[in-house]
Amino acid sequence: MKIKKTEKLALALLTGCILSFSIFLLPTLLDAQPAPFKEKNFPRLIETSELAPLLNHASVRIIDMRSSLSDYLKGHIPNSVYLPVETLHVPRYGIPAQSPDRSFLEELIRDHLGISNPMWVVLYSERSNPNATFLAWTFDHLSHKKVAVVNGGWEKWVAEKLPTTQRYPSLSLGKFFGKVTPMNLAEKKWILDHLSSKGLVIVDARSPKQYSGEEGEEIRRGHIPGAKNLFWETLLEGDEVRVWRKREDLEKLFTESGVTKDKEVIVYGRTGRDASHLYFTLKYILGFPNIRLYRGSWIEWSADPNLPVKTGADP
Numbered sequence: 001m002k003i004k005k006t007e008k009l010a011l012a013l014l015t016g017c018i019l020s021f022s023i024f025l026l027p028t029l030l031d032a033q034p035a036p037f038k039e040k041n042f043p044r045l046i047e048t049s050e051l052a053p054l055l056n057h058a059s060v061r062i063i064d065m066r067s068s069l070s071d072y073l074k075g076h077i078p079n080s081v082y083l084p085v086e087t088l089h090v091p092r093y094g095i096p097a098q099s100p101d102r103s104f105l106e107e108l109i110r111d112h113l114g115i116s117n118p119m120w121v122v123l124y125s126e127r128s129n130p131n132a133t134f135l136a137w138t139f140d141h142l143s144h145k146k147v148a149v150v151n152g153g154w155e156k157w158v159a160e161k162l163p164t165t166q167r168y169p170s171l172s173l174g175k176f177f178g179k180v181t182p183m184n185l186a187e188k189k190w191i192l193d194h195l196s197s198k199g200l201v202i203v204d205a206r207s208p209k210q211y212s213g214e215e216g217e218e219i220r221r222g223h224i225p226g227a228k229n230l231f232w233e234t235l236l237e238g239d240e241v242r243v244w245r246k247r248e249d250l251e252k253l254f255t256e257s258g259v260t261k262d263k264e265v266i267v268y269g270r271t272g273r274d275a276s277h278l279y280f281t282l283k284y285i286l287g288f289p290n291i292r293l294y295r296g297s298w299i300e301w302s303a304d305p306n307l308p309v310k311t312g313a314d315p
Contacts, residue, residue, distance in 0.1 A: 043147040065131035075164040085131040114171035124150035130277040137276040142178030186292035202227040205269035213311035218302040222311040232277035268294035
């Protein structure tokens with residue numbers, strides 16, 4: 001039986017209305033479901049045992065942030081969508097590896113990751129590297145707090161013989177709107193204006209040789225004058241499976257570096273990626289109240305010949 005043009009048009013309109021209505025109602029439907037986590041204190045670390053029962057929960061979006069697409073194709077946590085960390089790096093005024101603006105991130109989160117505001121987001125990477133914490137900071141910057149990073153990442157999941165798959169998740173459009181939180185961000189002018197501030201401490205997340213200027217590919221080597229060096233890898237322990245150190249050990253590390261809760265702390269690295277590991281640890285594991293991430297980091301700072309640079313092992 002042939003369908004008339006008017007009937008086809010009516011059917012198309014009805015389909016469009018149903019789709020729009022579904023997207024509009026999605027946040028309400030998600031809120032109506034039982035919450036996946038009883039504890040509301042987020043962002044935070046979660047253990048593999050917490051994630052394992054929630055692989056099919058409609059309010060949880062799992063994101064694989066490992067460095068290799070090939071690794072994801074060989075196997076990943078069920079229902080996890082792959083996002084390369086390079087997606088979060090764009091050029092700005094010719095300077096590479098800078099952070100995208102809010103509208104770019106909203107589209108990425110909503111249309112490509114299928115995330116809506118009521119959803120919980122669980123991130124993992126390999127060897128607990130900063131790929132996951134960088135996306136966690138991005139969500140934090142957009143005021144989305146329902147974020148967790150898997151302690152031990154992919155290696156811990158596999159070591160515990162938890163389920164893996166090669167199948168891709170089925171995603172639909174989300175409904176996500178971010179509200180920028182300016183207090184967790186520092187730009188280079190702000191840092192320059194506050195370099196001599198007594199209540200400020202700057203922490204460099206790069207390796208000691210990059211900090212001192214012995215290594216580095218940037219146009220200038222060294223570090224921001226006055227910055228302390230605390231390599232992000234020192235926050236972890238373990239060989240094949242790398243997890244965050246115990247809270248008391250982390251507190252001791254930062255205290256010995258002169259990083260205390262009574263100060264405003266600026267973290268930076270080569271990019272915002274490695275700095276995010278310190279940011280996440282300080283703010284959401286240790287509860288530091290005043291943390292900012294310099295997202296331009298050393299790639300931006302070193303490119304400006306008008307900004308001061310210091311070499312050597314001392315701040």
